[in-house]
Amino acid sequence: MWKNVREGSKVFWGINNITRSHKSHLALSEFVPACPPPNPHQVEQLQDFVSQSQRLFVMTGAGISTESGIPDYRSEGVGLYSRTERRPIQHSEFVQSQAARRRYWARNFVGWPSFSSHEPNSAHVNLCKWERAGRLHWLVTQNVDALHTKAGQCRLSELHGCTHRVICLGCQTVTKRSELQERFLNLNPSWNEQAHGLAPDGDVFLTDEQVSDFQVPACTKCGGILKPQVTFFGDTVNRGFVFSIYEQMKQADAMLIVGSSLQVYSGYRFALNAKELHLPIAILNIGPTRADHLAKVKVSARCGDVLPHILLQDQWHKEIQS
Numbered sequence: 001m002w003k004n005v006r007e008g009s010k011v012f013w014g015i016n017n018i019t020r021s022h023k024s025h026l027a028l029s030e031f032v033p034a035c036p037p038p039n040p041h042q043v044e045q046l047q048d049f050v051s052q053s054q055r056l057f058v059m060t061g062a063g064i065s066t067e068s069g070i071p072d073y074r075s076e077g078v079g080l081y082s083r084t085e086r087r088p089i090q091h092s093e094f095v096q097s098q099a100a101r102r103r104y105w106a107r108n109f110v111g112w113p114s115f116s117s118h119e120p121n122s123a124h125v126n127l128c129k130w131e132r133a134g135r136l137h138w139l140v141t142q143n144v145d146a147l148h149t150k151a152g153q154c155r156l157s158e159l160h161g162c163t164h165r166v167i168c169l170g171c172q173t174v175t176k177r178s179e180l181q182e183r184f185l186n187l188n189p190s191w192n193e194q195a196h197g198l199a200p201d202g203d204v205f206l207t208d209e210q211v212s213d214f215q216v217p218a219c220t221k222c223g224g225i226l227k228p229q230v231t232f233f234g235d236t237v238n239r240g241f242v243f244s245i246y247e248q249m250k251q252a253d254a255m256l257i258v259g260s261s262l263q264v265y266s267g268y269r270f271a272l273n274a275k276e277l278h279l280p281i282a283i284l285n286i287g288p289t290r291a292d293h294l295a296k297v298k299v300s301a302r303c304g305d306v307l308p309h310i311l312l313q314d315q316w317h318k319e320i321q322s
């Protein structure tokens with residue numbers, strides 16, 4: 001267990017415990033970028049930052065889920081862009097091409113049992129604890145993996161949607177992805193392709209020849225095209241939805257960014273908005289981010305090595321007093 005050592009009015013972090021925690025993640029090196037152990041001084045700054053906030057606004061990205069075994073697209077060396085030639089499907093391609101949709105859904109069908117079984121890690125769980133303690137005002141995630149929901153988070157906006165839901169492009173009816181899996185199985189009883197790799201959106205690698213006979217069902221209500229309720233590349237997030245998140249930010253007193261380099265503007269704009277609202281910003285992420293120049297506190301480390309050990313003010317006082 002992580003121990004704090006009180007020195008004067010400050011809390012310092014035991015470096016031995018940080019190192020041990022770091023080593024425990026070596027098995028995840030396939031998905032999590034290489035990173036030195038957390039800098040104790042930076043962690044102490046983050047502890048101060050969180051302790052001083054009463055209504056924290058948190059934004060998370062792929063970096064929080066890599067420790068649950070979900071690869072991201074962009075991380076150096078281990079991200080999907082680094083490891084393969086594959087690129088995610090474009091929104092226009094999905095909408096316009098039946099062949100593209102068949103390919104997408106066939107791969108998604110094969111990857112679903114594995115992708116949908118990922119579990120939240122200690123970082124997700126800790127953010128949920130902050131919510132239950134009344135200290136996390138709102139959480140916006142760029143992830144589509146449902147891990148915050150699985151952890152129990154309620155005050156949540158999924159900025160880019162969620163792969164666990166399906167929307168009909170005709171009548172906008174939203175259904176569970178798990179129900180669609182049953183329909184796929186009924187329509188494709190002989191389908192037994194093996195997964196060749198897992199992508200962040202549940203996509204799996206199969207050749208065009210392999211997917212040519214895959215049957216894709218339509219909406220049961222209107223016969224329309226079914227699509228994951230996810231913002232594909234080339235599509236934009238609904239403006240009304242973005243403004244509803246801005247409204248939540250107005251009620252917050254600080255912003256914490258976890259596991260995102262903010263390379264995509266749809267995420268970066270929330271850091272810009274926080275700056276405009278004069279909210280102090282802290283960032284926990286391996287490597288540089290687009291918002292580093294806006295941040296009051298920056299910790300370059302794995303989320304799971306740091307977040308579970310940041311205590312809320314009440315817990316923090318108890319630690320000091322004990």
Ligand SMILES: [Zn+2]
Nearest residue numbers: 168171219222
């Ligand atoms: Zn429909």
